[in-house]
Amino acid sequence: MLSKKRKSITGNKVAKFGSTTIKPSKARRIIRKFHVLINKRKIICDELGITLDSNDEKKNLAAIASQITALDKTQFKKGLDNTGFLKSSQSDLPSRDLMLQNLGYITSQITTEGGLATYQMASRNGQSTDRGGDSSKKLVQWLRELRTAKNSGPALEIGSLSCENAISKSGIFNPVIRIDLNNANDTRGITKQDFMLRPLPKEETDTFALVSCSLVLNFVPTPSERGEMIKRLPQFIKPNGYCFLVLPLPCMENSRYIDKEHFTKMMQSQGFEPVRCHDSQKLCYFLFRLRHKDASACANANKKQDAALPFDSFSKVKLHDGPNRNNFCIVIEPTDTSTY
């Protein structure tokens, strides 16, 4: 019997991964919800003095559980039991009780909905269906246009969900080292590692011809942590090596605090020059090449060329205003030159 391709009610293909099948619209909802939950949790935990310094969900949940007893277990429990709480109780100035209740609610949502594993399953669905598929196809297309040779050296893919993507199959990079906070998808091909904790390369031979960071920066919870990730990137890349970055289009097109021009200046401050940029319906793709290894030297060189450019650091500055804009932001703290 011929197997029929499954479609959702809107005509979009329904993706199947292992035994899990979800519609693109549901995948989008899960991704959005997870981002909202982890961002709100970070804000509340900062306010309550609860330290979440791990990207390991189990450790985060254990940290909350251990510290909540000292704060107020009753309020936290109220939140845990109260489905739909977050929406109904939003307030500009949440009281401590409200924060604890919200934290309880967020914790229950993250736990019951499967947390990071569910989010990654939804992201994999996104890769193959409504986002136009694997984002590294664009990277490979660009590198072919740039006549990049086969076997150009090793690549590092941060936030990897599959060993079958174009970046791994093109033959341009060898080997492709794939890392992710959670390697639930492929325990052999993807190493469980937090990029922020990956040891810095000691020798240039340990660096990469390409670092790919597709839809990862938007996953990082706070503006300054995103900035720290950007600052780390050049340290892993060979001179003239590439950095491929992908962000959801609204982060670049519709934010109060960032746009493509501003983001490009941030990357330039870290020694990168822009090579390619492309918008699809939902995503914004960037390819940068590393020119200067030393960000402080690069900042000074750029400052001399154009004194108006704030190249040392990028704080939270409103660039665009309007009711329908989002608050996606990246903050780059001044580089501590003593560490160079």
Ligand SMILES: C[S@@+](CC[C@H](N)C(=O)[O-])C[C@H]1O[C@@H](n2cnc3c(N)ncnc32)[C@H](O)[C@@H]1O
């Ligand atoms: C939306 S998924 C994107 C996956 C894929 N690269 C793509 O383009 O579809 C984001 C992934 O980034 C991973 N991630 C976020 N921060 C990370 C970090 N510090 N180190 C490694 N992986 C990280 C998350 O675990 C998640 O699987």
